Amino acid sequence: MSKKTWRIGVAGLGTVGGGLMKFLAVQPDFAPAGGRAVVTGVCARSRSRHRETDISALNWFDDPVALATSADTDIFVELIGGSDGPAKAAVEAALALGKPVVTANKALIAEHGAALALLAEAKGAPLLFEAAVMGGTPAVKMLREAMVGDEVVSVAGILNGTCNYILSEMEASGRSFAEVLAEAQRLGYAEADPTMDIGGFDAAHKIVILSALAFGCAPDYAGAEIEGLDQIELLDIKLAGDLGYRIKLVASAERSDAGVSVRVHPALAPLDHPLAQTSGALNALFIEGRRIGRIFIQGPGAGAGPTAAAVAADIADVMTGATRPVFQRPAVGLPRLTAVDPAHRQGRAYLRLQVRDEAGVIAAVSETLAEERVSIDSFLQKPAHDAEGVPIVLTTHAAPEAMLLNAVRRIAALPSVLQPPRMIRIARV
Amino acid sequence: MSKKTWRIGVAGLGTVGGGLMKFLAVQPDFAPAGGRAVVTGVCARSRSRHRETDISALNWFDDPVALATSADTDIFVELIGGSDGPAKAAVEAALALGKPVVTANKALIAEHGAALALLAEAKGAPLLFEAAVMGGTPAVKMLREAMVGDEVVSVAGILNGTCNYILSEMEASGRSFAEVLAEAQRLGYAEADPTMDIGGFDAAHKIVILSALAFGCAPDYAGAEIEGLDQIELLDIKLAGDLGYRIKLVASAERSDAGVSVRVHPALAPLDHPLAQTSGALNALFIEGRRIGRIFIQGPGAGAGPTAAAVAADIADVMTGATRPVFQRPAVGLPRLTAVDPAHRQGRAYLRLQVRDEAGVIAAVSETLAEERVSIDSFLQKPAHDAEGVPIVLTTHAAPEAMLLNAVRRIAALPSVLQPPRMIRIARV
Numbered sequence: 001m002s003k004k005t006w007r008i009g010v011a012g013l014g015t016v017g018g019g020l021m022k023f024l025a026v027q028p029d030f031a032p033a034g035g036r037a038v039v040t041g042v043c044a045r046s047r048s049r050h051r052e053t054d055i056s057a058l059n060w061f062d063d064p065v066a067l068a069t070s071a072d073t074d075i076f077v078e079l080i081g082g083s084d085g086p087a088k089a090a091v092e093a094a095l096a097l098g099k100p101v102v103t104a105n106k107a108l109i110a111e112h113g114a115a116l117a118l119l120a121e122a123k124g125a126p127l128l129f130e131a132a133v134m135g136g137t138p139a140v141k142m143l144r145e146a147m148v149g150d151e152v153v154s155v156a157g158i159l160n161g162t163c164n165y166i167l168s169e170m171e172a173s174g175r176s177f178a179e180v181l182a183e184a185q186r187l188g189y190a191e192a193d194p195t196m197d198i199g200g201f202d203a204a205h206k207i208v209i210l211s212a213l214a215f216g217c218a219p220d221y222a223g224a225e226i227e228g229l230d231q232i233e234l235l236d237i238k239l240a241g242d243l244g245y246r247i248k249l250v251a252s253a254e255r256s257d258a259g260v261s262v263r264v265h266p267a268l269a270p271l272d273h274p275l276a277q278t279s280g281a282l283n284a285l286f287i288e289g290r291r292i293g294r295i296f297i298q299g300p301g302a303g304a305g306p307t308a309a310a311v312a313a314d315i316a317d318v319m320t321g322a323t324r325p326v327f328q329r330p331a332v333g334l335p336r337l338t339a340v341d342p343a344h345r346q347g348r349a350y351l352r353l354q355v356r357d358e359a360g361v362i363a364a365v366s367e368t369l370a371e372e373r374v375s376i377d378s379f380l381q382k383p384a385h386d387a388e389g390v391p392i393v394l395t396t397h398a399a400p401e402a403m404l405l406n407a408v409r410r411i412a413a414l415p416s417v418l419q420p421p422r423m424i425r426i427a428r429v
Numbered sequence: 430m431s432k433k434t435w436r437i438g439v440a441g442l443g444t445v446g447g448g449l450m451k452f453l454a455v456q457p458d459f460a461p462a463g464g465r466a467v468v469t470g471v472c473a474r475s476r477s478r479h480r481e482t483d484i485s486a487l488n489w490f491d492d493p494v495a496l497a498t499s500a501d502t503d504i505f506v507e508l509i510g511g512s513d514g515p516a517k518a519a520v521e522a523a524l525a526l527g528k529p530v531v532t533a534n535k536a537l538i539a540e541h542g543a544a545l546a547l548l549a550e551a552k553g554a555p556l557l558f559e560a561a562v563m564g565g566t567p568a569v570k571m572l573r574e575a576m577v578g579d580e581v582v583s584v585a586g587i588l589n590g591t592c593n594y595i596l597s598e599m600e601a602s603g604r605s606f607a608e609v610l611a612e613a614q615r616l617g618y619a620e621a622d623p624t625m626d627i628g629g630f631d632a633a634h635k636i637v638i639l640s641a642l643a644f645g646c647a648p649d650y651a652g653a654e655i656e657g658l659d660q661i662e663l664l665d666i667k668l669a670g671d672l673g674y675r676i677k678l679v680a681s682a683e684r685s686d687a688g689v690s691v692r693v694h695p696a697l698a699p700l701d702h703p704l705a706q707t708s709g710a711l712n713a714l715f716i717e718g719r720r721i722g723r724i725f726i727q728g729p730g731a732g733a734g735p736t737a738a739a740v741a742a743d744i745a746d747v748m749t750g751a752t753r754p755v756f757q758r759p760a761v762g763l764p765r766l767t768a769v770d771p772a773h774r775q776g777r778a779y780l781r782l783q784v785r786d787e788a789g790v791i792a793a794v795s796e797t798l799a800e801e802r803v804s805i806d807s808f809l810q811k812p813a814h815d816a817e818g819v820p821i822v823l824t825t826h827a828a829p830e831a832m833l834l835n836a837v838r839r840i841a842a843l844p845s846v847l848q849p850p851r852m853i854r855i856a857r858v
Contacts, residue, residue: 023578023720032577033753130575136721138575146559146567148461149452149741274703274727291452291734292565298703298725305579305720312578322751324462 004035006319007072011064011090012079013044013051016104016131019308020077021053032316037075043067064090068099075100075318077311083107091116091127098123102314104131104307110205114218114334117326127326128314133206134159134283136306137299138313142287143213144328150289152214156252156429157285158278159206161301162190162197163229163249168279171237171246177229189281200228200264203251211253211262214287215337216329220262223339227265236352236422239393240268243378245350246276250427259338261345267427268350268395274298275429286429343402348377348426352393353411354419361416362392368414372407374399389418395426433464435748436501440493440519441508442473442480445533445560448737449506450482461745466504472496493519497528504529504747506740512536520545520556527552531743533560533736539634543647543763546755556755557743562635563588563712565735566728567742571716572642573757579718581643585681585858586714587707588635590730591619591626592658592678597708600666600675606658618710629657629693632680640682640691643716644766645758649691652768656694665781665851668822669697672807674779675705679856688767690774696856697779697824703727704858715858772831777806777855781822782840783848790845791821797843801836803828818847824855 008024010017021039024030030037043061061067068076068090076094078101080087087105094101096119103109109116109129120127130140143152158164162184169180181198184190196202204226212219229249240247245268253262269276274296278284283301288294300306327334355361362381369376377395396404404423412420437453439446450468453459459466472490490496497505497519505523507530509516516534523530525548532538538545538558549556559569572581587593591613598609610627613619625631633655641648658678669676674697682691698705703725707713712730717723729735756763784790791810798805806824825833833852841849 019720030578032757033751034759136579136718137724138571141570141575142567145746146570146742147738148745149459149738150565272706274706277701277703289565289738291448291738293729293732293735295566295726295728297727300722300724303722306722309576309578309718309720313575316577316753317574317751320751320753322462322746322749324745324749328461330463 006035006037007040007074008037008077008315009041009067009070009073009075010039010077010079011043011067012081013042014079015304016307016311017044017079018052019304020079020311021055023308023312025053030312033319035319037315037319040072041067041070065093068094069097073099075102075315077315078103078105079311081105081107083111088112092119095119095123095125095127098125100126100318102128102311102318104129104311106132106202106205106209110208110219110221113209113212113327114331117331117334120326121331124323126318126323128317129209130314131307131310133209134285134299135301135303136309137283137297137301138310139210139285139297140213142297143210144324147214147287147289147292148328150291152287152289154252154254154288155207155210155214155285156250158248158275158283159251159285159301160197160203160249161281161283162194163203164278165189165281166229167232167237167247167249170234171241174234176234177232198228198230200226200249203249203264207251207253207262207264211260212327214253215255215260216327216334217260217337218334219327220336220339224262224264225342229266231422232266235391236424239352239380239391240350242380243350243393243395244271245269245426246271247424248275248427250275255337256340258344259340261340265425267425269427269429273429275427343400345401346398347401347404347428348398349396349404350393350424350426351396351408352391352422353417354389354391356416356418357390358416364414364416365411368410369396369407372403372410374403374407435464435466436469436503437466437506437744438470438496438499438502438504439468439506439508440472440496441510442471443508444733445736445740446473446508447481448733449508449740450484452737452741454482459741462748464748466744466748469501470496470499494522497523498526502528504531504744506744507532507534508740510534510536512540517541521548524548524552524554524556527554529555529747531557531740531747533558533740535561535631535634535638539637539648539650542638542641542756543760546760546763549755550760553752555747555752557746558638559743560736560739562638563714563728564730564732565738566712566726566730567739568639568714568726569642571726572639573753576643576716576718576721577757579720581684581716581718583681583683583717584636584639584643584714585679587677587704587712588680588714588730589626589632589678590710590712591623592632593707594618594710595658596661596666596676596678599663600670603663605663606661627657627659629655629678632678632693636680636682636691636693640689641756643682644684644689645756645763646689646766647763648756649765649768653691653693654771658695660851661695664820665853668781668809668820669779671809672779672822672824673700674698674855675700676853677704677856679704684766685769687773688769690769694854696854698856698858702858704856772829774830775827776830776833776857777827778825778833779822779853779855780825780837781820781851782846783818783820785845785847786819787845793843793845794840797839798825798836801832801839803832803836
């Protein structure tokens, strides 16, 4: 094993960067593969800001590209974030010089991963991003390295801790989405602008990365279907619970002969299912392989400690001298998989309707479903709780998604249905 | 990435070896790191035995050492099994020549891992054994590679699928240990001589390996405390269920300032706990790190497909050219950790007593416990079901193990206690 000292340049000293500096400060002999890792250069927005670790002895760079290309940087660690701008410029600059890059930037890898992988492999530079998905829980390594002796057919899980925290809190406290979100923002669990999390875009970045690793294909963020959490009401959480389910924001990628389906959407998971039991800021993932079968992995999805540990593990991987494809297969000729036509998908659904409390309503709804060949699995009508009609909920058996959507459209048009129906898919888990 | 062809020599063509041959036959272009892997030589007990894949075109070796040292073998794959004998001789011979070794042999690594790691690292040869623990579920890779940026304080889980299958079947069918074991043997889920599984030795091999990876120490099989499943009665499974627990064979390794505690024993896990919900032949593991927190991983622990996939992933790792320590830290100077004195351990326990149905018994039992400063958490007395007294069960709060054992010894000597008490620990999970 090499006794070399690796000089690390760290761009971005926020939560993850600060956590990494702290880790290397308390473990200055970090030498997992024989060599030693030492931070020599840093770059951040403000040089003078108070930090937990002293950076005064390190080389300071105002420009991340300058740090990435510095002759003193053996490994460039990008913790700036953002799919474009300085993060992308600096990563490209490092790879172009054949320098190993470690990043926690999910947006960058999800949106530009194929081009970056080509550059990395052409220059023989490792490009690692364990911290981009599930924080310290090594989903990336599992898919890229441990599953190469198998053929992965699907990955599905909970990849956004903020959404999962909000859903858990709504259920536990009986408060509305807006109230819990506001509290999460006060506590720093949610960003001031929560769109990336709440809208499902953060989870989509992550599942796009995992799908590329799982299927050995180019990451295709544009091909992902994304539905966020913003329409989930407390009433749905309660009614789903009455039916034996819990609502989760599920990210999934499935491969079939028809192509690939990469999605993020709220979904009902049975209460005794491991996804339903993944609460608070935890993340969880199922990996299904043809030979291995089903692997489940659960752990903290974010936080300075776990994410910094993932960055450190990537640095260690660079130090071992391993060369392997960025997305499980060589980047040259990495296939782009066709997105499956949603109309061809089968699935079960939960439907909530607000209807007039009068005779014949249920008959009309169930007839409409029958005409679209959607059959009902369970049905629940609660006593009316206000003057604006009564809520009824039902779950369906598996049906083509096109027919489900047709049925929902037609039910919405029934005179006794007072509000647009709320449809939430039931997780295929 | 290297375009090299790696010639693989496979010793042992049983379940795992056969699975590997089948995998490479259906995926002849297996080239995860750019290079290609091709089996060129094999060795097994019988050359003529019918096999699923045709081996007639491959070089045949009667002696695994000859295959290991053949000039045509670039990577030696040892799937013979057994801690000594030909498996050990062949692995040593390959490593001595600096050849990479991939093995599924848990006994070999648990019992001779420290010496083999020294040899491997001295010769610069990778020594990989993902398939030795949890089959296709990559526990070894997670601990060796993903956790290097953290400090692991404990690992605990279910590592023997045969025992877990037997416990699940006893509970589901209400049959005795002996009946279920006999059936498992008929179905091929348990060996003709089930001692390794039932006695806890297989799980002990595995947790010893995981503890070495987790703590960066020499594997110490002799230091493991091992208690098997052979004394578990159906009655305990039922009574534990009444108290809200399920009995599992739990393998655990904990590190503290006092040293390390590596154990296998039956233990009660709360019904809603992921270990309690790991049923049949599944395996599961908790990894607890100071920075990352708690990671849970669950998957198939055995079988030709999963285990062969793990061997293939190790072959891929060799092909990447990575060099890293066998047990997370360099083998030279790998610490041997002191085993914690069991007397200093704290824990909770389940106690089942068969007592005479007469006044004063419970008072005598609870007084004895109080005198040893063991306090009772819950208590259950069922109506007498036969003439030989009544069973009472209780669970304790945490107490020093020495005091628990003292109390059990004293309770056994009480005149109204009819059989030796049955003590089963409650999992610290």
